[in-house]
Amino acid sequence: MIIPSAMRLQRILKRHLRSVCAFLMLLISGSLMSAERPDARVSLADRSVAETLLRLPDFNLRGRPDLIEKLDRYLRANQGTTRYFQLVRQFKLKDRSNELLAIVLSRPGTTPGTWAAETLVQFDKRELLEQTTRHADTDRAVAAVRGLASVGDADTQAYFVETLKKGVLPVETLNAIATALSDQPEGEQFLAEWVASGNLPPQLAFTVGNLLHSSEIAAHRKIATRHLPRPKTSGGNPLPPLKDLVGRSGDPEHGRTLFFSKAQCAGCHQVDREGKQIGPDLTEIGSKLSKEVLYTSILDPSAAISHNYENHEVVTVDGKIEKGILLSRDTTGTTLKDAEGIVRSFSHAEIESFRKLPLSLMPDGIEKKLTVRELIDLVQFLASLKNSR
Incomplete structure (x- = not known):
């Protein structure tokens, strides 16, 4: 056996000592990093649970609060992703319906928004979407309409037709519904027949007219030309369909x-x-x-x-009518700004009636x-x- 010299032995020990020290430092730094960023470790554990559950479609989560907690954290961190929808659908997590609705409203016209709407319908939560189409906030309502439209089934078409006929929603919402209907053959047919019957509400004429003027069906274009002729410009020429513009x-x-x-x-x-x-x-x-x-x-x-720019009308007790944007309405009275920029205030004692008008102040x-x-x-x-x- 060859015995290394003292100097060589010292070099070997020194080299190994450096390796041991480096290993210990790695362990220490890893522990410190985990202590400073606990979510990094939890995220890995949660991801492992989620990936495993995806491979176990028949697994019952009842009685496993530990797994439910990890899955919940994973879903919150990965909201709107493919994995999110796979897990929510696989385990029929209907308690996340409000979360799904939030995705529909915040991401209309996207794949996640469409998947969220489809999942709600699968969970028999269509009413959540329908209720939101009737919301006073037209941005929310229109987003819900687009979500329902992406489902595109017969029940959605029937709801849209019924809602249009009632005509009680804001015109912006009704126009969104008409646009959604036109994307389906049956829906466009309904719009064409509605126009031909002469019963189309005037406030929908511009949108429905543009939809039918742009139709691929000649009969529908003919109906639009006859009943909803395109507006003419200063040169006397009819405006092209909106899609062309x-x-x-x-x-x-x-x-x-x-x-x-x-x-x-x-x-x-x-x-x-x-x-x-x-x-x-x-x-x-x-x-x-x-x-x-x-x-x-x-x-x-x-x-x-636009929100906060709706046209309002004040009728005074002496019969004077004033219209304008509502600047304030409180215990002291009502203040409007008219189309000329003139501000007028009325005390409650002066006002006979007050209402929001369906027509814009913009001519x-x-x-x-x-x-x-x-x-x-x-x-x-x-x-x-x-x-x-």
Whole structure:
């Protein structure tokens, strides 16, 4: 046996000692890291439980609060993912219905939003979606409509038809329902027959007309042409269908000129602090609304009235009628700002009646002042107004 020299032995011990020290330091640092970030370890454990449960479709979670707790943490951390929906459906976690509804409302028109709506229907929770379509907050209501539309079954179609016929919801919600119906052959057929019967409510004419003018079915286009002719521009030419307008590009610089002149938009709206502050500030409107919504807001202003800019009416005891945006209504009285920017206040003793009006303070018929090209340029300018940050 060869005995190493003292110097060589010292080098070997020193080398191994360094390895041992490094190993100990790794253990210590790992412990410290786990202590500082406990979620990192829990997350790994929760993920393992979730992945295992996915392979056990017949596993019964009852009586296993430890697994339920880990699964709950995993689902909260992975809300809206494929794994989330697989687990929620596999174990029929109906207690997460409100969570599913929140996904529908926050992510309409997306895969997670569609899956969440489908899961609610599978859980016999359709009523949650239907109730939300009747919500006073039209943003929530429209998101719920889009969620139900993504399910697209016969029950949804029947609910939409019944709701449209009643016509008691805000026009923005009703227009969303009409749009959803048009995506299905039976739904579009109903809209065409409704128009042909002459019973279509006037407030739906713009949206339904555009839907039928863009139809692939010639008979439906013919009905639209006969009963809902397209509005004409200042040049006397009919407006193209909304879908065609959205697909065209314009000149934003010319659109800016129109905004502050011929279109008279600056009489009620501000852009970069220019214009009157009566309606919503449009400085960053391109970051908030699509071109389709911009066109609808201009051509059918009562279809999508911005929150806090609804038109109200005060009738005084001596018969005077005042209309405008509601600035305040409290124990001292009611204050409105009219279309000219004039603020008027009324005490409760002066008011005979007060109500919110279905029509926007913004006048319709702007397309009569502009050519098709000018309208496209105006919308292109508005679409270019984006958040600069």
